[in-house]
Amino acid sequence: MHQEAEAIAGAEARSPATYDLVIRRAHVFDGHQALTGLYDIAVDGKEIASVSPEPLGGRQEIDVAGAWVMPGLIDTHVHFYDVRAVSDPESMRAFEENELPGRLGLFLDHGVTTIKSVGDPTGGILAARAGITEGTLRGPRLLATGCGITGRDGHPAATVFGDNPWARERFTGEVDSVQEIRDLVHHLADRKVDAIKLLSEGACAHSGEPTYLWQNPAFPDGVELERLPLELLRAGIETGHERGLRVTVHTTQQAAAREAIEAGADGLEHGVTVEPLTDQSLIDLMLEHGITYTPTLWIDDAHPDARGNLEKVSRAGVHIALGSDTFSGRGLFGANTLEEAELMVAAGMTPTQVLAAGTSGASRQCARPDLGTVAQGKRADLLVLNADPTTGIKNLRDLSMVILNGELAVDKR
Template sequence: MPQESEAVASAEARGPATYDLVVRRAHVFDGHQTLAGLYDVAINGQEIASVSAEPLRGGQEVDAAGGWVMPGLIDTHIHVYDVRSVSDPDSMRAFEENELPEKLGLFLDHGITTIKSVGDPTGGILDTRAGIAAGTLTGPRLLATGCGITGRDGHPAATVFSDNPWARERFTGEVDSVQQIRDLVHHLADRKVDAIKLLSEGACAHSGGPKYLWRNPAFPDGVELERLPLDLLRAGIETAHDRGLRVTVHTTQQAAAREAIEAGADGLEHGVTIEPLTDHSLIDLMLEHDITYTPTLWIDDAHPDARRNLKRVADAGVHIALGSDTFSGRGLFGANTLEEARLMVAAGMTPTQVLAAGTSGASRQCVRPDLGTVAPGRRADLLVLNTDPTADIGNLRDLSTVILNGELVIDRRQVH
């Protein structure tokens, strides 16, 4: 049953006051569940002011006509900059001027109101974040880790960027000592990143650890890598936590996932993809440590075990966050996020579970409790859909209106 204290505003709020914007007569998926009946959702400034079963008045109104309102989608695993074309200052500037604005707009076109960059050049992505916040760039809310931190000659430095040394120095932070990883985390924290991303599988020798052959369609023969040494992994996580930053760790194997969790990680990027998840005690460990699991099926669905592993952890009650691992050169920004949602349902999650993973679950992963829920006091990032996404995840594509920070940024009502 809906939580009345969250769903319905006070009697005073349902009175004659006029709100800045009201979405009228909508079914509501609030980020956790579907509320019973039809509601008006009122916005003042950048926040939701009321979710009311009674009609409300707004200076601006959107008639949902019995459609659906839900929180804007959050994609927690994005690579914004084009890793193929950015290879020197001129090509980076050209990307930022000629390609970046369109890519950011595509997210909004598809209902993604927040993205989390997890491995873009630190200076460039933080400037992009500042431009969006200042209004000089139009795009979704942008959260960023800055460069991904890996071991010396680790992934993606020795894989994606093996022939691009200029980008390698900017997209990745390679470390080979405890002091180096501590210094780099402090540097990123000083620059006000939103989180830290470490890459476990790909580093200098892990004492006694097994070799790992990294495979990807772009590298069919594989690249031999080893896991990030445990002392560096621990030091990076400890330092980030000391600075108040959440840490997610790139893993694909059970052994690496266990090591990351035991070292104190808050979440797993990819999780377990290249092998079946046979160790139930690892799932118990995820639950015990309150881990968030980001499956990235859009990139990892080629691995036959990725879907089954996601179903196992979701059925066990592990927190799931939507993240597509979108990057330039494949698919379409924004559309890839919706494809990720479809693949999660194909893996056996219900549409409601996937919607939660892309809203309240993703906001939890990003430590942004102001996002991902339709409730008074939360950020007014909302989607208006013509049809029910809890019945068919494909209905996310039947998008009428996108509201970001209380402002209508996409309005397709005229064509319906």
């Protein structure tokens, strides 16, 4: 009930007043829970100014007549550039001019107001972030790690980009010494990335043989990989923290997840997907360290244990963030994020838990406390839905309006 008390206090502090925008008579999911009753939500500039059970006045008013308002969705794990199409400067330029703007817009059209890129070419993705910030590109708020950091001949350098050396140099950062990983993290931090992503291993089961073999239907013979050595993993995390950045680590097996947590990681990208999560002490370690677990079922649901592992960590109280691992060439940007939410419910989470994972939980993963909640002082990224998403996750698809930074970005009325 504390959110409702804060909402009322916020209204009393500013009432009577005229705001830039008031969304009138809405049911509210505030990023944590559904509030009781109907509320007016006032926006001034880019921020939420009040969430009030009493009527408010605005220079612009939208009466939604009992529709649902919630924070904009945050997808914390996206690969934006088309890894198959970009292989030289000309194809990179063609993608950025012809494909990038429309694909950014798709996220907004599906109610995704923030995305986090976790392994795109550093220069390109930071230029896209600048274009959105400056208003020359229409799209969601874009957070970026720049290239993903992996061991020399690690994943995805030797796998996804094994036959694309030009892209390999730009999408991945391969390191084989403590000094190299420290230097690369400092370089990314100097370029003002929003976080750091390290890749500990590939996306396959490995039972401890001398050779780490990455196996995927696209590579029937397998690709021999090098895992990121422990001393490099520790150095990358330490350096990221020295620069004030959260560091998340790509893992798929229990041993790698434990190693990442013990090395100081803030979150697990994918978590445990390729084997059943049988180690309760690993779940306890996640809780002890406040780890955020990003299940990426959209890409990992083919693994028979991925759903059950998510249910286990969610039931235990581990922090969950929505992240789809969406990439060009399969499905549709934005729509993939909604499919991820539906898969998380299918795995045993409640709609309310999944909505929190895609809003307040995702904001925690991104270290952006200004996002992900409907409350006074938070960023005015809001969705208006025609049906209650807390009773059916598919109601996320019944979208009426998207408000980004206090401005109407999508209107489907």
